[in-house]
Amino acid sequence: xxxxxxxxxxxxxxxxxxxxxxxxxxxxxxxxxxxxxxxxxxxxxxxxxxxxxxxxxxxxxxxxxxxxxxxxxxxxxxxxxxxxxxxxxxxxxxxxxxxxxxxxxxxxxxxxxxxxxxxxxxxxxxxxxxxxxxxxxxxxxxxxxxxxxxxxxxxxxxxxxxxxxxxxxxxxxxxxxxxxxxxxxxxxxxxxxxxxxxxxxxxxxxxxxxxxxxxxxxxxxxxxxxxxxxxxxxxxxxxxxxxxxxxxxxxxxxxxxxxxxxxxxxxxxxxxxxxxxxxxxxxxxxxx
Amino acid sequence: xxxxxxxxxxxxxxxxxxxxxxxxxxxxxxxxxxxxxxxxxxxxxxxxxxxxxxxxxxxxxxxxxxxxxxxxxxxxxxxxxxxxxxxxxxxxxxxxxxxxxxxxxxxxxxxxxxxxxxxxxxxxxxxxxxxxxxxxxxxxxxxxxxxxxxx
Numbered sequence: 369x370x371x372x373x374x375x376x377x378x379x380x381x382x383x384x385x386x387x388x389x390x391x392x393x394x395x396x397x398x399x400x401x402x403x404x405x406x407x408x409x410x411x412x413x414x415x416x417x418x419x420x421x422x423x424x425x426x427x428x429x430x431x432x433x434x435x436x437x438x439x440x441x442x443x444x445x446x447x448x449x450x451x452x453x454x455x456x457x458x459x460x461x462x463x464x465x466x467x468x469x470x471x472x473x474x475x476x477x478x479x480x481x482x483x484x485x486x487x488x489x490x491x492x493x494x495x496x497x498x499x500x501x502x503x504x505x506x507x508x509x510x511x512x513x514x515x516x517x518x519x520x521x522x523x524x525x526x527x528x529x530x531x532x533x534x535x536x537x538x539x540x541x542x543x544x545x546x547x548x549x550x551x552x553x554x555x556x557x558x559x560x561x562x563x564x565x566x567x568x569x570x571x572x573x574x575x576x577x578x579x580x581x582x583x584x585x586x587x588x589x590x591x592x593x594x595x596x597x598x599x600x601x602x603x604x605x606x607x608x609x610x611x612x613x614x615x616x617x618x619x620x621x622x623x624x625x626x627x628x629x630x631x632x633x634x635x636x637x638x639x640x641x642x643x644x645x646x647x648x649x650x651x652x653x654x655x656x
Numbered sequence: 657x658x659x660x661x662x663x664x665x666x667x668x669x670x671x672x673x674x675x676x677x678x679x680x681x682x683x684x685x686x687x688x689x690x691x692x693x694x695x696x697x698x699x700x701x702x703x704x705x706x707x708x709x710x711x712x713x714x715x716x717x718x719x720x721x722x723x724x725x726x727x728x729x730x731x732x733x734x735x736x737x738x739x740x741x742x743x744x745x746x747x748x749x750x751x752x753x754x755x756x757x758x759x760x761x762x763x764x765x766x767x768x769x770x771x772x773x774x775x776x777x778x779x780x781x782x783x784x785x786x787x788x789x790x791x792x793x794x795x796x797x798x799x800x801x802x803x804x805x806x807x
Contacts, residue, residue: 564713
């Protein structure tokens with residue numbers, strides 16, 4: 369008996385390719401630093417991607433140039449999503465040149481995000497280095513929208529220089545709040561900088577949290593995350609409750625190509641957010 | 657025992673050390689308050705002080721080739737500034753400037769050296785506490801060179 373055509377599985381040719389980007393347009397462009405900007409994007413058709421959760425990333429396609437994995441830096445009203453992009457190659461150069469109304473492709477969201485549910489009821493330590501702040505901003509926004517559900521919130525943010533600090537308005541806002549503590553530090557500064565100078569790990573001793581009821585989320589260069597995680601472990605925060613957002617060369621983003629392999633994990637599929645307890649054995653292995 | 661000696665005795669760098677060493681170390685010590693922007697030590701000048709920062713924040717600065725100051729590290733309450741009093745030729749390697757109203761105990765470098773030489777066992781204990789501070793500074797400087805915050 370022939371199968372009913374209306375209920376049969378679609379032929380492969382009829383399936384949308386998981387690698388096909390959805391058409392989107394740029395909403396707003398906000399210049400953060402000399403080489404970094406935040407783009408908001410919105411669907412150009414009814415084919416929007418799913419709503420991302422904090423910590424996930426999208427593949428942004430600069431038309432005719434190529435794709436780059438960019439963390440979600442804001443989940444906005446409606447279906448608008450923010451991504452913060454630093455000029456670092458052909459694709460990000462092209463993305464950084466986009467202006468409001470320009471077309472681009474988006475596919476995603478991909479990966480596992482930050483464990484916000486685990487953080488509920490606990491103290492939260494967020495440590496960001498450089499462009500590590502964008503993937504953590506949605507966490508902070510989620511926490512502040514439900515502030516009573518979390519304990520102490522400590523944010524430590526390090527950048528190369530004061531001019532490299534992103535989200536100036538947000539930093540001002542967070543600094544004013546009494547329900548979180550923000551420490552910013554830079555590697556080097558001119559005499560007009562009144563903040564701290566030094567690496568982020570130097571700011572940890574000033575952070576107040578109960579180690580056995582703390583969840584830490586770290587994002588930034590790998591060495592920064594490794595040293596920060598080690599410092600947190602020395603302060604008795606369990607390695608299983610310290611989470612790192614790992615970055616590798618994401619290509620397919622769906623766990624097929626292997627470009628983002630890190631030890632036994634494909635970071636696009638199993639990460640990018642993973643606990644230190646799982647990552648630690650591989651973080652000090654060269655060429656992993 | 658003066659209040660200043662008492663304060664030094666309770667500082668992590670000196671806590672539990674032989675009282676005679678502490679007594680000798682505080683000879684010539686003072687407490688200093690500095691307003692925001694005030695220079696506490698100048699690069700190249702004789703380094704005759706160890707600052708135990710009690711409150712506020714101070715910056716370690718160097719002159720930029722194009723003029724102006726470059727802050728390479730900030731130091732806050734509970735931390736110490738200055739190791740050139742220990743290492744010949746005893747000259748400051750950087751400027752020390754208060755970034756905001758700050759207070760510090762200022763120990764005299766000459767008295768400190770004499771105290772360490774006069775009480776070798778306790779002096780060695782002191783150095784065992786002081787050297788990790790230098791090592792930490794060196795480690796942090798290396799990390800800054802590695803562009804730790806880049807991504």
